[in-house]
Structure formats: structure tokens, C-alpha cells
Amino acid sequence: MPTQASNAPEAPVFSPRLDEVLAEMIKGQAPNRGRFCGNCYTPLAEERRMCPHCSAATSDRPPVDRVPAEVIAMFRALRRRESIVVNSFAFLGLFLGVALFLGLFLVSDALWWRIVDIIILVVASRLFAAILGGGLGDEVGYRFARRRLAREWRAFAETREPGTRNRKPGTKDQGRVV
Ligand SMILES: [Zn+2]
Numbered sequence: 001m002p003t004q005a006s007n008a009p010e011a012p013v014f015s016p017r018l019d020e021v022l023a024e025m026i027k028g029q030a031p032n033r034g035r036f037c038g039n040c041y042t043p044l045a046e047e048r049r050m051c052p053h054c055s056a057a058t059s060d061r062p063p064v065d066r067v068p069a070e071v072i073a074m075f076r077a078l079r080r081r082e083s084i085v086v087n088s089f090a091f092l093g094l095f096l097g098v099a100l101f102l103g104l105f106l107v108s109d110a111l112w113w114r115i116v117d118i119i120i121l122v123v124a125s126r127l128f129a130a131i132l133g134g135g136l137g138d139e140v141g142y143r144f145a146r147r148r149l150a151r152e153w154r155a156f157a158e159t160r161e162p163g164t165r166n167r168k169p170g171t172k173d174q175g176r177v178v
Pocket residue numbers: 037038039040041042051052053054055056
């Protein structure tokens with residue numbers, strides 16, 4: 001897909017501001033109404049003539065008054081993927097804790113050692129789950145989900161293109177033709 005000069009290719013698909021708004025929308029805490037960039041759907045203040053995120057001019061890309069369902073669906077998928085990865089890493093951490101417990105179990109059959117081993121099981125599995133899930137999983141999940149999102153966004157932008165190119169400024173529309 002040809003990259004427009006105004007599009008920063010490395011900029012995240014969802015601006016931090018849109019991210020916030022979408023998170024509230026899917027929880028039902030914010031209505032899907034407002035003034036959004038016609039290109040990247042970043043919320044725009046009334047006086048804005050250019051998107052602060054993707055630099056699209058409103059004369060070029062008329063703002064829309066709601067975020068398309070496809071974009072909300074992409075956001076849900078993004079969050080779902082992130083949490084799947086984080087949870088998988090957390091489970092891996094739990095398994096490592098259990099594996100450590102089983103390994104240490106064989107070291108000695110003294111009662112005090114069994115007790116120590118159980119304490120190690122509880123502490124280690126929680127610790128490993130937190131480190132793997134919260135630290136590594138978070139990072140990996142974020143990257144994975146954003147990569148997939150970028151791909152979905154490109155496909156979405158291609159279906160959207162014919163509807164938004166050459167559209168007269170001021171035309172109120174979803175900005176999308178199927
Ligand atoms: Zn924008």
C-alpha cells in the first residue's frame with residue numbers, strides 16, 4: 001500500500017488518546033460520539049484543522065462523528081490478544097513454580113524440607129507468574145498485538161480508501177464505502 005507523505009509509518013495505529021477513548025467505549029463508559037479524525041479516528045477538538053496524531057488535514061479527510069464498528073472491533077481484538085499472551089506467560093510462570101517444587105521434593109524426604117518446599121511452591125509460582133506475565137508477557141503481548149493490528153489496519157484502510165479519497169470536504173459520512 002502506498003504510504004501517504006502525511007502518514008508517519010511508525011506511528012501506532014491508535015493514538016494514545018484514541019486508545020483511552022476506545023477503552024472507555026468498550027466498557028460502556030463513553031458514547032461513540034464526537035469529532036474524530038477521518039483518517040486515524042483520533043478525537044479532535046472542534047477547532048482542530050489537522051490531526052495531531054497522523055497530521056491529516058480535515059479539509060483532506062473530513063472528520064467523522066463516530067468511530068466505525070470495524071475500528072472498535074480491531075481494538076477489542078487488540079486487547080484480547082494482549083491478554084491471551086499475558087495469561088499464557090503467567091501460566092508458564094505457575095508451571096515453572098510447580099516444576100521447581102517437584103524438583104526440590106526429591107532432594108530430601110525430611111518433613112521440614114517438605115514444608116520449606118511447599119512455601120517455595122507458593123512463593124515461586126506467584127513470583128514467576130508475576131515476572132513472566134506482568135513483565136515479559138506484557139512486552140511480548142503488546143508487540144504481538146500491535147503487529148497484528150497494523151496488518152488489520154492496512155487491510156481496513158484499503159477497503160476504506162475508495163470512499164475517502166476525493167470526497168469533498170464537509171461531506172458528513174462514515175468515510176467508508178463497502
Ligand atoms: Zn489522524
